[in-house]
Amino acid sequence: MSPSRDDHLGPPERDALAGEYVLGLLDGADFAAAERRLDTDRDFAASVERWRQHFFAIDATVTPLAPPVDLWSRIEAGLAGLIQPAVASSAATSRATMASSTRFADWWNSLFVWRGAAFAGALAAVLLAVGLFGALDRAKRQPLMVAVLLTEGNAAAAVVNTFADGRVEMLPLQSIDVPAGKALEIWTLWDRAVGPRSVGLIDRARSTPLRLDNLPLGNGQLFEITLEPATGSPTGRPTGPIIAKGTTSQRL
Amino acid sequence: MLGVAQRLLKRRALAEEAVQDAFVLIFRHAGRFDPERGGGLTWIYAILRNRSLSILRDEKRTETSDTPIAEETASEEDDPETVMAKLSDASALRACLEMLSPQRRGLVLLAFVQGLTHGEIAGRLKLPLGTVKSWIRRSLLSLKECLG
Numbered sequence: 001m002s003p004s005r006d007d008h009l010g011p012p013e014r015d016a017l018a019g020e021y022v023l024g025l026l027d028g029a030d031f032a033a034a035e036r037r038l039d040t041d042r043d044f045a046a047s048v049e050r051w052r053q054h055f056f057a058i059d060a061t062v063t064p065l066a067p068p069v070d071l072w073s074r075i076e077a078g079l080a081g082l083i084q085p086a087v088a089s090s091a092a093t094s095r096a097t098m099a100s101s102t103r104f105a106d107w108w109n110s111l112f113v114w115r116g117a118a119f120a121g122a123l124a125a126v127l128l129a130v131g132l133f134g135a136l137d138r139a140k141r142q143p144l145m146v147a148v149l150l151t152e153g154n155a156a157a158a159v160v161n162t163f164a165d166g167r168v169e170m171l172p173l174q175s176i177d178v179p180a181g182k183a184l185e186i187w188t189l190w191d192r193a194v195g196p197r198s199v200g201l202i203d204r205a206r207s208t209p210l211r212l213d214n215l216p217l218g219n220g221q222l223f224e225i226t227l228e229p230a231t232g233s234p235t236g237r238p239t240g241p242i243i244a245k246g247t248t249s250q251r252l
Numbered sequence: 253m254l255g256v257a258q259r260l261l262k263r264r265a266l267a268e269e270a271v272q273d274a275f276v277l278i279f280r281h282a283g284r285f286d287p288e289r290g291g292g293l294t295w296i297y298a299i300l301r302n303r304s305l306s307i308l309r310d311e312k313r314t315e316t317s318d319t320p321i322a323e324e325t326a327s328e329e330d331d332p333e334t335v336m337a338k339l340s341d342a343s344a345l346r347a348c349l350e351m352l353s354p355q356r357r358g359l360v361l362l363a364f365v366q367g368l369t370h371g372e373i374a375g376r377l378k379l380p381l382g383t384v385k386s387w388i389r390r391s392l393l394s395l396k397e398c399l400g
Contacts, residue, residue: 059301075275078275079275119278126292
């Protein structure tokens with residue numbers, strides 16, 4: 001270890017050393033020194049954490065391996081081995097005659113149990129945080145406006161959802177017969193003077209994003225699905241029979 | 253977790269040992285986990301990596317077999333450019349790694365993916381140790397600047 005590493009490190013040296021540590025390049029004394037620094041130098045610890053987060057992207061590329069069935073039981077045995085010595089030392093004299101009640105008391109007094117509980121708590125906090133982000137994300141994914149497209153027989157065939165970020169999607173609610181060589185084309189109409197515009201073409205009933213790009217989108221706007229040639233309507237206007245249609249309504 | 257350990261240790265039995273040890277260490281050090289200092293996932297993976305690296309180094313030290321672990325099938329999957337290709341397009345790390353020359357990028361990835369030390373990289377690539385150290389150092393500093 002070079003003496004300069006013992007002194008206070010400037011930011012570039014600190015970040016480089018933290019990077020080397022996270023990459024796993026350090027060996028022997030350098031590694032031990034970095035571990036000590038981790039406990040005493042908050043800036044270094046923060047730099048290490050940032051590197052870990054960045055390089056975690058590489059760990060995430062690994063092909064997941066299914067653990068063998070017995071790995072978990074071995075881990076459990078390992079954890080039990082951790083707890084056993086604590087039990088053994090506190091009851092060394094009467095180990096052979098240890099009653100189940102003292103075993104329980106030892107468990108209850110075991111630091112490991114409480115550490116485990118603390119860890120479970122920390123884990124729960126992490127999961128809650130993840131859940132919260134999920135909830136926020138879902139809130140973002142709540143549609144702003146919804147149109148239910150009905151068939152001539154008033155059966156709901158599909159819904160169109162519009163979102164705050166400008167996305168529009170169509171989700172089918174029932175399968176639609178599409179003859180060979182035909183496709184389903186989705187149209188929107190906001191102004192009769194302009195006429196309907198094509199916003200999507202699908203080969204069969206499936207969820208699809210709709211391309212509204214710069215087209216206006218408002219309450220009471222018509223969406224409809226028509227049956228067209230496989231390459232889409234040749235005229236740019238609906239030519240085939242209307243499969244389903246509906247208008248948008250604001251979500252409460 | 254097993255996949256990460258396997259990538260570093262190559263041998264399945266050692267990888268399982270590393271995962272098992274990591275769980276014990278996580279359990280034992282749970283009290284030391286400080287959420288303010290970092291995420292739980294990076295903490296768990298740091299423990300796993302450290303354990304894997306120390307197994308790797310012990311194995312290398314005591315190894316008597318004819319096929320040293322370091323030369324054991326470094327599968328194509330662990331090749332730096334393959335890893336690069338698998339990194340998500342969206343990741344800042346990928347964008348920043350792309351700014352390095354392929355050779356320097358390779359050094360950084362080789363260290364992380366295969367757990368090689370400065371000396372091992374120098375030996376494998378037949379470069380002077382000082383060169384390897386300073387290249388990696390400079391690569392880390394440009395990465396740092398790029399990642400912010």
